[in-house]
Amino acid sequence: MQKIDQRTRQVLIKLIEKPVISQKNLANQLKLSKVQIDYVITKVNESLSDEGLPPVWFDGNYFHLADTSRLFLVDFFSSDKVYRYYEMDIGERKKYIYLMLFYHCGEYLSVNHFLEVLEVGKTTFINDLKKVEKELEALAIKIKYDRRNGYYLSGDEAVLRYHLMKLVLEDLRSDNGSFLWDYFLFNESAIEKEQMFQQIAAELEHYSIVLVENRLLEFSYMLIFLLPRLNKEWTEFYDRYSFQTFYQTKEYAFSQSLLEKFSVENKYAALYICGWMLGMAIGNADERTPDYSIINELVERIFDRFEQLSGIRFKEKSVVRKQLYSHFRPAYYRLFFHLPIINPLNEKIIQEYPDLFQIVKETMKPIENLFGTLIPDEEISFLTIHFASLINDNDEYQVKRKVGIIVCPNGIGSSAIIYNELKNLFPEMIFIGPIETNEIYQKKQDYDMIFTTVPNMRLFSLKKPVYTVNPIMSIDEKYNLVQEVQNGTRNLSNDYQFEELLSIIGKHAKISDETGLRKELTKHLRQPNVSNTKGRPANKEEKTDLSLSDILSPDFIQLNLSTNSWEEAFYVAATPLIDAEIVSRRYIDKIIQTTYEEGPYMVISHHVALPHARPEDGAKKVGLGITVLDKPIKILGQTPMKYIFTLAAVDNKRHLTALAELVSLIDQPDFFQMLDQTNSPEEAFQWILDFI
Known part of the structure; x- marks a missing residue:
């Protein structure tokens, strides 16, 4: 076997995943040119020939990997053999240098130590070292050298550890996975990794602490690299927090017990690991832990505010609160301890769920005051995917034929999302999991x-078709997945037919903009049909996402009204919607009844009310009414309201775009000034249209 690098490894793993893959698809996925891919394939074929195996075959459009060669590569990547033939690129060498300095603290590191393991010349090493130093400057971390100590790291211990944790999270939550970390341990450590992982898992089980698969993996790698440093004195970190509650938690007992097994005696180390574990472990609302009261109070506030802002009234409130608690408890400690938050799906979540993301972000604003800092978008998008899983349609489908098993090590939110995505794409299939x-x-x-949501070489050894999917899929990704599953991984995908179609067009017509043509054809062929069965365009009520302009009209806007009671105010505010047969009178009766039972749940900010009920309580269509009172009136004699936004929703999804736009409006002081000053519903409606 010849030497392989990161690029070669990535290409081979893609070929293992999809033994028949188009050159274009491979280039797009790995962001490589055709020349780069051809060079890699040539190297791969030389190695396969050396082993007496069939080379990768290219038919002009598709690469084909033979079964015998595929099994050989699965075995190669599943064993330690791969580390003996691996050479790092510049990015990996820089990371490796930091890991050596971090892990071998207290040991003497000379230039020769680095040259031996990096397998580069002295000039290359010095250049790499300068680049690492430049990157660490922003963190106030320095790499120092003296004859007595050799090379070592200098800086705030909290920052040194934070950077290490961030590197672990970035790799393990990317396509790189744990490869570089395993490669480092193979070269640098005598630790029996699998044995250590088993010890950690056993301790977690003993103390009934639950980590999802990926969090367990991250914790295990972080602990391995931190072990040499945990006996260091580091009192500064502990002066920042009050740890009285932590001493009573099972996470603290776990940390003490685990560190005893690794001969770590530093009294502060258990507190550090405890805080870290609290930021990873799944919360359990049925456990009355010492921190239950504060976490549950925050969950209640988040839940109530989300219902207020989203216009969604969950049926199984206790079930939803418990699920929200399980996610928010670790999130609370990540924010509390300023632990690194890496969400590889962040951009995709914001792109696929922009309206829900905006509503969740607004939901969390009052919580930010508790931490005295902005909540990162990465954390908001974690919550967004969690709420998305809660409001997804969970109706079961009649299934008769093939069975798919879903492997998702990412946690509750991602598991629920991918389960529902796959059910909707393949309603005829039975799904087991997620597991x-x-x-x-x-x-x-x-x-x-x-x-599977995470590529894992072990799955390919099961000799079943393996499909790697994103928890959140774009239209293109859904289309390609359906084609792959229907045609099988060994058959040519629809991309080949697409290329044939382009070829036919090229024979009979001059293509002036091939890129544009490809884009338009792809969009047309892959997008779901939005027309109804009679072939006419879908009307407003049939659109999947409704904006504010779709559900509001000047007829639904009432200004400067006077009422004698809050009950009357709700009826008056809803009158235009009742007249337009968007809601029945029963809908308003339910809002008033719920207010008596739960209090003024609809008040979302100062003087602003968003009354709404469930669809089955009398909502016939999606609609919104805006009513402005001449003076505030108190609900139940306590909470004043002046601006009433009466919402009617027929499900949990179609109105979210409009609600996100309304949330943006409510953030504008000019909006309320306009409502107070104008007497014309038409002017108010036009102002809103101009804003959105």
């Missing part, structure tokens, strides 16, 4: 294929 990777070996049911 974690190790559980697949314990399943006795027969299944036809595996869907």
Whole structure:
């Protein structure tokens, strides 16, 4: 086997995943040119020939990897063999230098130590070192050298550890996975990694602490690299926090017990690991932990405010609160301890759920005051995907044929999202899971294929079709997945037919803009049909996403009204919607009844009310009414309201775009000034249209 680098490894893993893959698809996924891919394939084929195996075959459009060669590569990447033939690129070498300095603290590191393991010349090492130093400047971390101590890191211990944790999270939540970390341990450490992982898992089970599969992996790698530093004195970190509550938690008992097994005696180390574990472990609302009261109070505030802002009234409130608690408890400690937050799906979540993201961000604003800092978008998008899973339609489908097993080590939110996505894409299939990777070996049911959110070489050894999917898929990704599953990984995908179509067009017509043509054809062929069965364009009520302009009209806007009671105010505010047959009178009766039972749940900010009920309580269509009172009136004699936004929703999704726009409006002081000053519903409506 010849030497392989990161690019070669990435290409080979893609070929293992999809033994038949188009050159274009491979280039797009790995962001490589055709020349770069051809060079890699040539190197790969030389190695396969040396092993007496069939080379990768290219038919002009598609690369084909033979089964025997694929099995050889699966075995190669699943064992330590790969580390003996691996050479790092510049990015990996820079990371490796930091890991050496971090992990080998207290040991003497000379130039020769680095040259031996990096397998580069002295000039290259010095250049790499300068680049690492430049990157660490922003963190106030320095790399120092003296004859007595050799090379070592200098800086705030909290920052040194934070950077290490961030590197672990970035890699393990990317396509790189744990490869570089395993490569480092293979070269630098005598630790039996698998044995250590088992010890950690056993301790977690003993103390009934639950980590999802990926969090367990991250914790295990972080602990391995931190062990040499945990006996360091580091009192500054502990002066910042009050730890009285932590001493009573099972996470603290776990930390003490675990560190005893690794001979760590520093009294502060257990507190550090405890705080870190609290930021990772799944919360359990049925456990009355010492921190239950404060966490549950915050969950209640988040839940109530989300219902207020989203216009969604959950039926199973207690179930939803428990699920929200399980996610928010670790999020609370991540924010409390300023632990690194890496969400590789952040941009995609914001792109696919922009309206829900905006509503969740607004929901969390009061919570920010508790931490005295802005909540990062990465944390907001974690919550967004969690809420998305809660409001997804969970109706079961009649399934008769193939069985797919879903492997998702990312946690509750991602698991629920991918389960619903796959159910909707393949309604005829039975789905098992989502489960974690190790559980697949314990399943006795027969299944036809595996869907996984994280590529794992072990899954390919099961000799079943493996499909790697994103928890959140774009239209293109859904389309390609359906084609792959229907045609099978060994058959040519629809991309080949697409290329044939372009070729036919080229024979009979001059293509002036091939890129534009490709884009338009792809959009047309892959987008779901938005027309109704009679072939006419869908009307406003049939649109999947409704904006504020779709559900509001000047007829629904009432200004400068006077009422004698809050009940009357709700009826008056809803009158235009009742007249337009958007809601029935029963809908308003339900809002008033719920207010008596739960209090003024609809008040979302100062003087602003968003009354709404469930669809089955009398909502016939999606609509919004705006009513402005001449003076505030108190609900139940306590909470004043002046601006009433009466919402009617027929499900949990179609109105979210309009609600996100309304939330943006409510953030504008000019909006309320306009409502107070104008006497014309038409002017108010036009002002809103201009804003959105």
